[in-house]
Amino acid sequence: MKITFLGAAKTVTGSCYLVETKSCKFLIDCGMFQGHSKEISMNQAPFPFNVSELSFILLTHAHIDHSGRIPKIYKDGFNGAVYATKATCDLCSIMLPDSGHIQEMEADWVNRKRERAGKHIIEPLYTFQDALDCIKLFSSIKYGEAIKINDEVKVRFNDAGHILGSAMIEVWITEKGEETKLVFSGDIGNRDIPILRDPSIIDSADYVIMESTYGDRLHEDKTDKVNKFIDIVNETIERGGNVVIPSFAVGRTQEIIYDIHKQREKFEGKLEKLLSIPVFIDSPLAISATEIFRKNLDCYDEEARKYIEDGDNPLDFPGLQFTKTPDESKALNDRTDSIIIISASGMCEAGRIKHHLKHNLWRKDSTILFVGYQAIGTLGRSLTEGAKKVKLFGEDITVKAKIESIDGFSGHADRDDLLAWVSKFNKKPKKIFIVHGEEDGMNTFSKLINEKFGIETVIPDMNSSFVINANHAIESMEKPEVSYQFKRLAIIDMLETLKDEFNELSEILKADLKDEKEDIEIDELRIKLKNLERQMVDVLR
Ligand SMILES: [Zn+2]
Numbered sequence: 001m002k003i004t005f006l007g008a009a010k011t012v013t014g015s016c017y018l019v020e021t022k023s024c025k026f027l028i029d030c031g032m033f034q035g036h037s038k039e040i041s042m043n044q045a046p047f048p049f050n051v052s053e054l055s056f057i058l059l060t061h062a063h064i065d066h067s068g069r070i071p072k073i074y075k076d077g078f079n080g081a082v083y084a085t086k087a088t089c090d091l092c093s094i095m096l097p098d099s100g101h102i103q104e105m106e107a108d109w110v111n112r113k114r115e116r117a118g119k120h121i122i123e124p125l126y127t128f129q130d131a132l133d134c135i136k137l138f139s140s141i142k143y144g145e146a147i148k149i150n151d152e153v154k155v156r157f158n159d160a161g162h163i164l165g166s167a168m169i170e171v172w173i174t175e176k177g178e179e180t181k182l183v184f185s186g187d188i189g190n191r192d193i194p195i196l197r198d199p200s201i202i203d204s205a206d207y208v209i210m211e212s213t214y215g216d217r218l219h220e221d222k223t224d225k226v227n228k229f230i231d232i233v234n235e236t237i238e239r240g241g242n243v244v245i246p247s248f249a250v251g252r253t254q255e256i257i258y259d260i261h262k263q264r265e266k267f268e269g270k271l272e273k274l275l276s277i278p279v280f281i282d283s284p285l286a287i288s289a290t291e292i293f294r295k296n297l298d299c300y301d302e303e304a305r306k307y308i309e310d311g312d313n314p315l316d317f318p319g320l321q322f323t324k325t326p327d328e329s330k331a332l333n334d335r336t337d338s339i340i341i342i343s344a345s346g347m348c349e350a351g352r353i354k355h356h357l358k359h360n361l362w363r364k365d366s367t368i369l370f371v372g373y374q375a376i377g378t379l380g381r382s383l384t385e386g387a388k389k390v391k392l393f394g395e396d397i398t399v400k401a402k403i404e405s406i407d408g409f410s411g412h413a414d415r416d417d418l419l420a421w422v423s424k425f426n427k428k429p430k431k432i433f434i435v436h437g438e439e440d441g442m443n444t445f446s447k448l449i450n451e452k453f454g455i456e457t458v459i460p461d462m463n464s465s466f467v468i469n470a471n472h473a474i475e476s477m478e479k480p481e482v483s484y485q486f487k488r489l490a491i492i493d494m495l496e497t498l499k500d501e502f503n504e505l506s507e508i509l510k511a512d513l514k515d516e517k518e519d520i521e522i523d524e525l526r527i528k529l530k531n532l533e534r535q536m537v538d539v540l541r
Helices: 037-044 070-075 086-116 128-137 222-239 252-266 272-276 284-295 302-309 326-334 353-360 379-384 415-423 439-453 487-511 520-540
Strands: 002-007 016-020 025-028 054-058 081-084 138-140 153-159 167-175 178-184 207-211 243-246 279-281 320-322 340-343 367-370 389-392 395-398 402-405 431-435 456-458 465-468 473-476
Touching: 002 431, 054 070, 070 086, 070 128, 081 086, 081 128, 081 153, 086 128, 086 138, 086 284, 128 138, 207 415, 222 243, 222 252, 222 272, 222 367, 222 402, 243 353, 279 284, 284 320, 326 353, 340 353, 353 389, 353 395, 367 379, 379 389, 379 402, 389 487, 415 439, 431 439, 439 456
Parallel strands: 025 054, 054 081, 081 138, 178 207, 207 431, 243 340, 243 367, 279 320, 279 340, 367 402, 431 456
Antiparallel strands: 002 016, 002 465, 016 025, 153 167, 167 178, 389 395, 465 473
């Protein structure tokens, strides 16, 4: 068989792996690339295989960076089954149409500009309707049941404890009477995630394809995390500002609600301020997703189930309000009291959160509190890295609000938990392919696996293929034809970054304008810029 890494290879988003056996082709995940315009343009590129020859897709979980290109592949002619757990099917039935809606809105925005410039208009990646239509391909699979998909392929989904319905997938492939077992970790959950069960332990594999998002980092301690959360909220209320929490519509939002609810009893006294102000969940998607959480109680851990048996709803508390209509959402910006707004998307790339940032980033008294992973190239990442100015709806917004992050709410296992997961294999894998991470983190994590367990690791390149059987995995020299015909976009992206950096430098100098004293640094800067100017003349030519 052959496996080709078509996404999340040396990057975090766009999860997509093609497996080709003697008689069938299938994908594990079909996710969207997120981040810079280069990544976004990669979503537009055609799939580097004949889509109609694809037999089925195994989907680890509903997050858009794992599921977001399913409507596109459907639109391109894929008509096979998408196997996923029931909760994943339920979540995709709201998340994919929502993504389609975002694709249409973004295409509209670009087209208005293109029309003014007399250029031909572009099509959205897919529409709301494409996404609704593709849901008929979804077929639900129970956790823990081994299912024979065809004569060659058998699969089993195990709870990954990452978001509701998330799975790590065991795949057994029989070719010429020989069985090879692959394990796709999907995203591995954080052990202490409220509501969800801990990630499953898998005891054997020939090859593992494993995520490494937090491969070189440790999460903050749980009690510290809760205390920090309360402190940040209290300080913001004292200043008279709002707390804006960009949160994934699915998962983090429900967990934060649950955490606030739990802390209510634990931290009485410290919580008075927090509980006295209204908390708004401002994301239509989060509202439907909360409904889906309520409908899939079988995925809950014991603690959460006990709450429900005791007649308590862990996803609700007094003061919690859901804003449904855009008007209700806009009205939040006219309020003069302090409020907490939880809104999607978590990386600030789309959705209502962008409006709340526009109204709060410039306010010294407000806080933007990040509780999830921020991929390179996203607005969320720029903010957590200390950007002084950002662009929202074509407008420059100065960042005056306090920017805070709490790591412990992450849905991903940290370095030690990832290593603990690897340590549980009774039958040591022959190789671990490390995916879904940033380059530095992957290198560190790869070394740790070599040293601790003596297991060989590979960090596959994008579009690289490996020929695999039960005994060996050899990199194949032939690469699929991939046409990323969007090279210009990548250059525009570089220019935009440079422009931002120059603007920032100019702001620093402006602030320093009256300082007349001799300054070697400033002289050096002038010489460097002179040289750059000469090179620019060449570039422009
Ligand atoms: Zn995920």
